[in-house]
Amino acid sequence: QVQLVESGGGLVQAGGSLRLSCAASGRAFSSSYAMGWFRQAPGKEREFVAAVGWSGVSTYYASSVKGRFTISRDNAKNTVYLQMNSLKPEDTAVYYCAAHDSGSYYRVGSYRYWGQGTQVTVSS
Numbered sequence: 001q002v003q004l005v006e007s008g009g010g011l012v013q014a015g016g017s018l019r020l021s022c023a024a025s026g027r028a029f030s031s032s033y034a035m036g037w038f039r040q041a042p043g044k045e046r047e048f049v050a051a052v053g054w055s056g057v058s059t060y061y062a063s064s065v066k067g068r069f070t071i072s073r074d075n076a077k078n079t080v081y082l083q084m085n086s087l088k089p090e091d092t093a094v095y096y097c098a099a100h101d102s103g104s105y106y107r108v109g110s111y112r113y114w115g116q117g118t119q120v121t122v123s124s
Helices: none
Strands: 003-007 010-013 018-025 035-040 047-052 059-061 069-074 079-084 093-100 111-114 118-123
Touching: 003 093, 003 111, 018 035, 018 093, 018 118, 035 069, 035 079, 047 069, 047 079, 059 069
Parallel strands: 010 118
Antiparallel strands: 003 018, 018 079, 035 047, 035 093, 047 059, 069 079, 093 111, 093 118
């Protein structure tokens, strides 16, 4: 099994920054997993935010966050990060970390393991 635990969420004013962390553990976890961040706002479907390949070199972003968010990973620590800058009220959501299984990085169904999520609230 793989356990993913997110942290770093909170309340921030518009224009502010937060850094989310996702700590991975478990006998089945391997640093060869690509990792992704998704978010889900109340009443909306879960949506892709960003993904990073196993080495950290390849990154992918939703158009809504490109230029503001940065995904990275530290394989020595089994941790994935999401640096969020210039936050907007529409970024308010529960943010989830996930370990990729197969298929498109942009699809929820392509991920096998999920964390419990961390709340990010951006006030205007």
